[in-house]
Amino acid sequence: xxxxxxxxxxxxxxxxxxxxxxxxxxxxxxxxxxxxxxxxxxxxxxxxxxxxxxxxxxxxxxxxxxxxxxxxxxxxxxxxxxxxxxxxxxxxxxxxxxxxxxxxxxxxxxxxxxxxxxxxxxxxxxxxxxxxxxxxxxxxxxxxxxxxxxxxxxxxxxxxxxxxxxxxxxxxxxxxxxxxxxxxxxxxxxxxxxxxxxxxxxxxxxxxxxxxxxxxxxxxxxxxxxxxxxxxxxxxxxxxxxxxxxxxxxxxxxxxxxxxxx
Numbered sequence: 001x002x003x004x005x006x007x008x009x010x011x012x013x014x015x016x017x018x019x020x021x022x023x024x025x026x027x028x029x030x031x032x033x034x035x036x037x038x039x040x041x042x043x044x045x046x047x048x049x050x051x052x053x054x055x056x057x058x059x060x061x062x063x064x065x066x067x068x069x070x071x072x073x074x075x076x077x078x079x080x081x082x083x084x085x086x087x088x089x090x091x092x093x094x095x096x097x098x099x100x101x102x103x104x105x106x107x108x109x110x111x112x113x114x115x116x117x118x119x120x121x122x123x124x125x126x127x128x129x130x131x132x133x134x135x136x137x138x139x140x141x142x143x144x145x146x147x148x149x150x151x152x153x154x155x156x157x158x159x160x161x162x163x164x165x166x167x168x169x170x171x172x173x174x175x176x177x178x179x180x181x182x183x184x185x186x187x188x189x190x191x192x193x194x195x196x197x198x199x200x201x202x203x204x205x206x207x208x209x210x211x212x213x214x215x216x217x218x219x220x221x222x223x224x225x226x227x228x229x230x231x232x233x234x235x236x237x238x239x240x241x242x243x244x245x246x247x248x249x250x251x252x253x254x255x256x257x258x259x260x261x262x
Contacts, residue, residue, distance in 0.1 A: 005125060009036040009058040010043045010071070011089060016112065020058070023114045028121045040066040044074060052083055056124065061090035061107070087120060105250075154203060156182070156193050163191075167207050171238055173200045173217040183238060185222075212248045226252065 005028065009020060021033040034054050037043040040063050061068040068088055075082060088107040106120045154170075155162040165184065174181045174190075175197040181190040182200075201211050211217045218236065225235040232244040234252065244252050 005031040005056060005121060006034050006054040007031065007056045007058060008034050008043070008054045008084075010040050010063060010068075011036065011058065011060040012038050012063050013060070013110070014038050016110075019112055020117075023112060023117050024121070027114060027118045028125070030125075031121055040068075040071045044071060047075065048078060054084055056121075057084050057086045058108075059086055059088055061088045085124065107246075151207070156191060157195070165191075167204065168219075168221070170204070170209075170219050171222045171236055172219060172240065172242075173197060173204075173209075175215040183240075210248070210252070212244050212252060213242055214245065216242045218242065 007024060009017065011017070011020075017036045020036075024031045024033050044066070059068045059071065063071075066074070072082075072086065085105045087105060089110055089112075090107055091110045105124060108116050108120060152167055153164050154167050155164055165182075169185045171183045171185060174183070176192075178194070178196050180193055180195055180197050180200055182193065183190045197211070197215065197217055201209065201217050204217065207219075208221075209217050209219055212234065218234070222237045223234050224237045224239075227233040227235060227241070229241075230243055231246075232249050232252070233241050234244060235241045
């Protein structure tokens with residue numbers, strides 16, 4: 001499999017092209033900015049004419065006169081299966097969920113930050129161009145570990161011993177330094193336990209719990225709303241609103257895609 005990343009940029013900020021090219025080609029091995037366009041319609045015309053030789057499209061979300069979403073929609077009308085992945089460039093966090101709804105693999109903030117672009121490209125490279133260690137490849141294959149079986153009950157440490165709670169009654173868990181609060185259905189006062197959120201994440205991940213924020217672990221069955229506010233938020237049935245961190249937007253969107261929509 002080829003180990004080069006060919007990138008095309010559609011961005012009306014012409015002065016930023018050199019910066020983008022420098023970051024891409026000097027930090028990621030094999031990455032190359034093939035061409036940059038200041039006008040989306042120019043890019044669209046060349047793409048329609050057969051310019052398909054690239055892997056990633058860095059697309060300005062707010063580009064004029066055809067914004068990034070409209071451009072992708074036009075391309076999908078021409079070809080239902082696009083041959084490339086899209087990274088949206090935006091200065092507005094409110095576009096985060098809109099970006100993933102249009103199958104973007106990531107979105108980057110303007111002005112460009114070298115570390116964000118490096119992380120994005122390394123993540124794509126790891127997914128699309130997996131590295132195979134020739135030495136490890138010669139070793140006998142070990143049987144894959146069996147997935148952990150989801151449990152129905154959880155033992156919570158107390159001063160007297162342990163309290164047993166039903167896992168499907170947990171709405172969410174919230175970090176408080178080395179302690180955590182556990183919020184339960186029908187219980188006004190949360191449980192405070194001497195365990196950090198990482199311990200709870202380890203114990204509850206096999207039950208589908210998601211850590212959508214550094215301080216919050218949620219039970220997805222209790223999501224009431226997915227909001228575009230502040231770059232993406234979820235609201236739970238207890239009316240708590242929690243911001244979705246950037247690296248979890250895709251995960252939440254996958255959940256959303258599994259829900260029947262009108």
